[in-house]
Amino acid sequence: MTEKTKLITPRLPRGFEDRTPGEIAAVGAMVEKIKQVYERYGFDPVETPLFEFTETLGKFLPDTDRPNAGVFSLQDDDEQWMSLRYDLTAPLARFFAENFETLPKPYRSYRQGYVFRNEKPGPGRFRQFMQFDADTVGAGGPEADAEMCMMMADVMDALGLAGKYVVRVNNRKVLDGVLEAAGVTTDAQKLTVLRAIDKLDKFGPEGVRLLLGAGRKDESGDFTKGAGLTDIQASIVLDYIDGKPPADNDGVAELAAMQSLFDAAGYGAEKIKIDPSVVRGLEYYTGPVFEIELTFKVQNEKGQDVVFGSVGGGGRYDGLVSRFRREPVPATGFSIGVSRLANALKLTGNLGAAEPAGPVVVLVMDKAETARYQAMVSELRQSGIRAEMFLGNTKNFGKQVAYADKRNSPAVIIEGSQEREQGILQIKDLVAGKQAAAAISDHAEWQAARPGQFEIQREDLVSAIQKLLSEQG
Template sequence: MTEKIKLITPRLPRGFEDRSPGEIAAVDAMIGKIRQVYERYGFDPVETPLFEYTEALGKFLPDTDRPNAGVFSLQDDDEQWLSLRYDLTAPLARYFAENFEALPKPYRSYRAGYVFRNEKPGPGRFRQFMQFDADTVGAAGPEADAEMCMMMADVMDALGLAGKYVVRVNNRKVLDGVLEAAGVAGEEQKLTVLRAVDKLDKFGIEGVRLLLGAGRKDESGDFTRGAGLSEAQAGVVLDYVGGKPPADNAGIAELAAMQALFDAAGYGPDRIRIDPSVVRGLEYYTGPVFEIELTFKVQNEKGQDVVFGSVGGGGRYDGLVSRFRREPVPATGFSIGVSRLANALKLTGNLGAEEPAGPVVVLVMDRDRTASYQAMVAELRQAGIRAEMFLGSTKNFGKQLAYADKRNSPAVIIEGSQEREQGIVQVKDLVAGKQAAQAITDNAEWKAARPGQFEVKRQELVSAIQQLLGEQG
């Protein structure tokens, strides 16, 4: 009696996703447009590995023996902790510090790739997702920050989102000054206040007031604990959020300098806007912060109209590279969430969602003539045409045709013994065939009409396929 083998259930891990050829092609096209803008601004590509030494990732690491909260970690054979990168910025800081002498200053680079978060997955929250970053390391002035904002705007325009976005800009120095004036002490309380300010668009002034105080209960009854500020303290913060800037603040001067650059370059408030509610959650920002917000409405899971929201952002992080070097190294940059931006483009009709065209398929009508079919495939490939010979086991014509259809093939090539004797091949235009089939309701009529099918001389096969593909576009 043979032992029954237990089959493994095929399961996609939670927080990860598979991508189809159509999705890959659409995102690649989007990334290509972003890359063109980055390179037009003078940025060059650089690639860092998926793994870094865990200590290089810095701010995300917990104080535990096994650094595996927030990041995915392992130990190598030297007992060194390695972690999958959490973002693309910390690896850039390591790369710049390690290659400091060889790199130009300022150093302008862009990077695209997957990052990993060891966090609980949920709707729209993944453990692996793609980012596309651009950074300038070694430039201290607001000019570098302003350039990032203008480049973000140009990226949105290049993707067909003109009029559907705004780049919102603030400065952490302004926020720090407001917190100091309000008497907010302690890092935890500061972060709670900043998170409350960040919810202005979502909850409005009154919602922020509650989060600055004891806390806020939402419609479901869930309670979010507040920052515990007094009414007077909360008033200082709310005055700022409401548009009353603090006097004598270095951040205000930097924002004014950036605004002058936006005006000079022709970027109006419809594209780039100073906004006191922009916080950005990461703790390492030290100056200007900015984010791209898409302003069109979408429906949430409850069927309510909401603004699509942020698809990327960044800011100045002058302290990050200094973790590796004693001297201060200024830096600024931004990151685009590729998957979220692709979803936005899909909603606006600006993301090519069609499956890419498959290969021309040479059907195998006679098994003892495979060398002849392979010769056709080779000729097509040498002419730069995607092509393949059917390699399945079935001899059934209909099933081979169904295979080509599932491959999104533009055409199939048919050569039976009769065609071979006459020195011809049959070409079936699957695109025209589908269009013609929509007007034919009778199966017998469809078979008799053989829509989209024509014959060509064998020696003219390549030129006939080239012409067909050109007509299909």
């Protein structure tokens, strides 16, 4: 490289993040617990590609007139638009429709993977993030919806969050009935009313009343324009929030049926409760909707105590698969935001170990004897022990040990010329060494004590390391 060659600055695009071994291990352990619950309920894994034809994602894109708005898109050699998946549900609908004749019905599946949003990133808002979904396609009754809610509760319990969450349930049919009774007919006004209902937890009934009417001014003086309802119209909506749903509504009957199933299975209101303020997916959902809300408090960016909030949700979406087939295909499911849930587990001390154990490192004390060191590594690997030979600059013993320490290695193996002549090895237990060194303040004393180091016969290498790893847990 010449002096005039311009170096590229290593940097990530906004809205994306790297993941370290510790983060990967912790999230992997969390995901494994979720999978165990899903599989206990009879769900099987399926994997769909990152790219789908843009038309597959269809009307559920933010703006279908601009293929690159909201999603990352490109054209293939046939000039067909393809997009990185926006969620995991639209690809499932395509997969089910494409394999309709061979799949069991109902079809129960779970999927885990990254999704992509071509949106402006911000605090806690990423362009790439992981979701973990479960769906039942082909079952139209409230039993399938109730099962989703119970499975969500079981997932939270399995992750150690018992008593720190509630699954809140509502039904879009009830909401639609309220809007109809209130005389709200335009899509724009419906959207504003539903957004006002969604703010109940944040602003209370009086704040919602203002948002249903002319609008609301916050403490900073910023004004949010309201839905423009009359007092009579607003009262119908507020009565609904207060527990007075419209009469003769299919959604009310479905919620009652779900409640009877929750009661029969022993899921009380502390785990799953009917909540009229739940609003999700204005065009997407067609029946029951639900979300997992974590109820413990955290501090926001202003230092204020706030409830952690939602880490996932879902509902019934009977219209999605029918985009691919003429017959109606009912479906229900939910999605967990993996990164947000992992952050919640971290705050509650339930995320698991921050750093996975590294490999046993065989130090290279004599470059001419590399083959001997490689043989040790092979013996360990063939016995199922994670191991490696140091491949860096071998002239400095201390730097080799420091490398192993940085790798979070449980131990290093030392064979110098004296050890080789005697047929022995020195094992340095780095875990015990750290614990012992913490009590030694004098460097000379530390060198003399060689904490955590012991001697074994060369032929006992595998058994000695197995014993050491077992003791370390």
